[in-house]
Amino acid sequence: MSPSSPPPIWKHVFNFTRVVFALLVVNKAGGLIYNREFSAGLNKLNSNDLLILAGTFHGVHAITRSLSPLPRPPYGSFAPTDVPVRPTGLEVLESTHFRLTCFQTATGVKFLLLTDPPQPNIDVMLRRIYELYADYVMKNPFYTVEMPIRCEKFDRGLDGYLRVIARA
Amino acid sequence: MSSSRPLSNPSFNSPQSASTPPTAxxxxxxxxxxxxxxxxxxxxxxxxxxxxxxxxxxxxxxxxNAELSRAAFAYLFVEMISYAQRRVTGIADLEKRLNEQGYPLGLKLLDLLLYRSAPSSTQPPTTRPTRILPLLQFITTTLWRHLFSRPADALERSAANAAEYMVSDNEPLVNSYISVPREMSQLNCAAFVAGIIEGVCDGAGLKTVSVSAHWVGEGDGGGAGAKEGMWPGKTIFLIKFAPEVIEREEIMGGKGG
Incomplete structure (x- = not known):
């Protein structure tokens, strides 16, 4: 409510108001195994609601995957494609004030990134997050697959990466 | 242990640097x-x-082209740790097992690296390290460079005990992807590297009582914050030589080197 000073002019010029709100990781059974907030802005959900969100999204994703039409071969090509094309499910869910982007790995782990709608390069960010996951979670001998992620270095890596993004 | 004087800084290249020359x-x-x-x-x-x-x-x-993929090593190391973990009861036991896995590597690496450093035409042939200091130099430069492509970060002698030396590494490569869970925070998987060091020392004929890997960040309150920020994974390898080694070192005194 308080009259805040207008943002500096360069923010408008370069459209630097990028925000990454939170990251959720959902395992292939639909359970929430990681949840971390990076900047305030979203209303807080309690952990139960977060679990429901993860489970519901998982279900909707599965349904949208079976909805997905089979891709047609490119126009003019007669050869059937050798590589089976995996149908993708729901990828982006957008509201006025946030966007939820989903990235599913080959093994069925889903990364859900909650960002500001104008945030660019989300696919690059998700790829980098996947890399961090591969490094600091999957190469950690004390992590059990499908279980909640408690890896200090993964947290630190995400902080290092997403804070830099937010500042850039 | 806290007050210790630096013996040397291995980051200055010693004349017998480990850069393996184009071999003949x-x-x-x-x-x-x-x-x-x-x-x-x-x-x-x-x-x-x-x-x-x-x-x-x-x-x-x-x-x-002898460099290996870091990810391949990381996955292998994961399997080594979980293999060891299934057969141990406590943290000390697990570290001991990792140490034993490294030990034979150290014995062989000593010979291999000495053999490799011999045919250089520009430098005098390397002799076996027979005294403590050359041995430690060998470990912090030649061995470290061979294993991790960089020298160790510091080499110190314990002020409290003349038989103890400390090699420190700010970010051990073997730990680069490992987050130790809170309930096992004492565990340092660089015990594997400690085993390699122990193998090198024993192979050179300088018996050790033990070589162990320790975290630096925890414990003492002073300056812990700074360490936490800069090198959260800083590890010290504590090398304890056997009393007879120290005795011999004193008898040999200043002559030779």
Whole structure:
């Protein structure tokens, strides 16, 4: 409510108001195994609601995957494609004030990134997050697959990466 | 332990730096071809690469393209740790097992690295390290460079005990992907590297009582915050030499080096 000073002019010029709100990781059974907030802005959900969100999204994703039409071969090509094309499910869910982007790995782990709608390069960010996951979670001998992620270095890596993004 | 004086800074290259020079293969007769490297035609797989040269048939001096994928090592190390973890009862036991896995590597690396450093034309041939200091120099430069492509970050002598030396590494490569869970926070998987060091020391004839890996960040309150920020994974390898080694070192005194 308080009259805040207008943002500096360069923010408008370069459209630097990028925000990454939170990251959720959902395992292939639909359970929430990681949840971390990076900047305030979203209303807080309690952990139960977060679990429901993860489970519901998982279900909707599965349904949208079976909805997905089979891709047609490119126009003019007669050869059937050798590589089976995996149908993708729901990828982006957008509201006025946030966007939820989903990235599913080959093994069925889903990364859900909650960002500001104008945030660019989300696919690059998700790829980098996947890399961090591969490094600091999957190469950690004390992590059990499908279980909640408690890896200090993964947290630190995400902080290092997403804070830099937010500042850039 | 807190007050200790630095003996040397290994980041300054010693004359016998480990940069393996382009080796002269003529020094060594080529590996006998045939006998060992002829597998049965049906016998294929990892053991026999397509050129039929296993790692045992290779020239010992071959150090070009010998670098390994870090991810491959990380996955192998994960398996080593979980293998050990299934068979132990406590943290100390687990560290001991990792140490034992490293020990034979150290014994062999000592010989291999000394052998490799010999045929350099520009430098005098390296002799076996017979005193403590050259041995530690060898560990912090030659061995470290071979294993991790960089020298160790510091080498210190304990002020409290003359038989104890400390090699420190700010970010041990073996720990680079490992987050130790809170309930096992004492565990340092660099115990594997400690085992390698122990193997090198014992192989050189300087018996050790123990070599162990310790975290730096925890415990003492002073300056812990700064360490936490800069090098959260800083590890110290504490080398305790046997009393007879120290005794011999004192008898030999200043002569030689």
């Amino acid at each position: 293969p003529a020094v060594r007769p080529p590996a006998p071809s045939g006998s060992a490297g002829t597998p049965q035609p049906g016998h294929s797989g990892l053991r026999y690469p397509s050129n039929r040269k296993t790692i045992y048939d290779r020239n010992l001096n071959r150090s070009k």
